[in-house]
Amino acid sequence: MRKFKPRQPRSLLFRLLALAASGLLLTAAFVPEANATLLVYFNFEDSTTGAAPDFISDQTPANAGGGIQASTMTINYGPGAQGDFASGPGLLLNRSFVGDAAGSTGNDSDIADPGQALNLRSSKDHNLSYIQFPVNAFFFQNMTLSYATNNNGNGFTTQTAFYSIDGGATFTQFGQVTGLTAGSQIVTFPLPSGANAQPGLVVRIGFSGGKSNGQDLQTVIDNVQLYGTVIPEPATVVGGLLGAFGLCWHQRRRLVRFLQLRRAA
Numbered sequence: 001m002r003k004f005k006p007r008q009p010r011s012l013l014f015r016l017l018a019l020a021a022s023g024l025l026l027t028a029a030f031v032p033e034a035n036a037t038l039l040v041y042f043n044f045e046d047s048t049t050g051a052a053p054d055f056i057s058d059q060t061p062a063n064a065g066g067g068i069q070a071s072t073m074t075i076n077y078g079p080g081a082q083g084d085f086a087s088g089p090g091l092l093l094n095r096s097f098v099g100d101a102a103g104s105t106g107n108d109s110d111i112a113d114p115g116q117a118l119n120l121r122s123s124k125d126h127n128l129s130y131i132q133f134p135v136n137a138f139f140f141q142n143m144t145l146s147y148a149t150n151n152n153g154n155g156f157t158t159q160t161a162f163y164s165i166d167g168g169a170t171f172t173q174f175g176q177v178t179g180l181t182a183g184s185q186i187v188t189f190p191l192p193s194g195a196n197a198q199p200g201l202v203v204r205i206g207f208s209g210g211k212s213n214g215q216d217l218q219t220v221i222d223n224v225q226l227y228g229t230v231i232p233e234p235a236t237v238v239g240g241l242l243g244a245f246g247l248c249w250h251q252r253r254r255l256v257r258f259l260q261l262r263r264a265a
């Protein structure tokens, strides 16, 4: 006959630790993942050569390859004439692709080749001009700005990225490329962590280094993408944690039974 064995404090501690460990594992499994996605996208397609550029962003589901947030770009022409910047032939680089990293070509439903883009002329008269767009980044983090550009002759050889977190009152530089030459290429600037979760975010691309007096096409800008991850909403996280807690509670009985069996063996 087995003797009655009083419960040992050590085994109780072990069981509590085991419970805590299983709870942690389940919690980890239920915290939603933050997926990278296209947040804001400008492909400049809704215009025609010589007309004002299309500054309205493309959004899903109207364009399957669009961003998840609407935005409208604004432009500062610098000291030169407004007409020097117009819509014209575009670039295929950096067109959006659903579910893939920035820089791929694919699901943008505007399939015109070469389509439309920002065409910038008389660069000498427009140094320190810029384009910019607002983003409510309250739920966005780890963002990257990218776009396609081509700089013929005396176009804007220097392009500088700035961001504002106060709705455009003050800007901070976060990237710059210099010595840009002819040829279609992608420029990429990761935003600093200070831009994360900022509802008053504004992203700006500034143009300088222009030396052209003429009306030949010099700088082309197309397919501006703001890519990043969406921060899970607090309600989703709480829901996930509650779900994990419920499962822990459910598993607890089985775990206790299992541990008791082991102790008895």
Ligand SMILES: [Ca+2]
Residues within 6 Å of the ligand: 043, 044, 045, 090, 091, 114, 115, 116, 117, 222, 223
């Ligand atoms: Ca385009």
Ligand SMILES: [Ca+2]
Residues within 6 Å of the ligand: 043, 044, 045, 046, 054, 055, 056, 057, 058
């Ligand atoms: Ca558009």
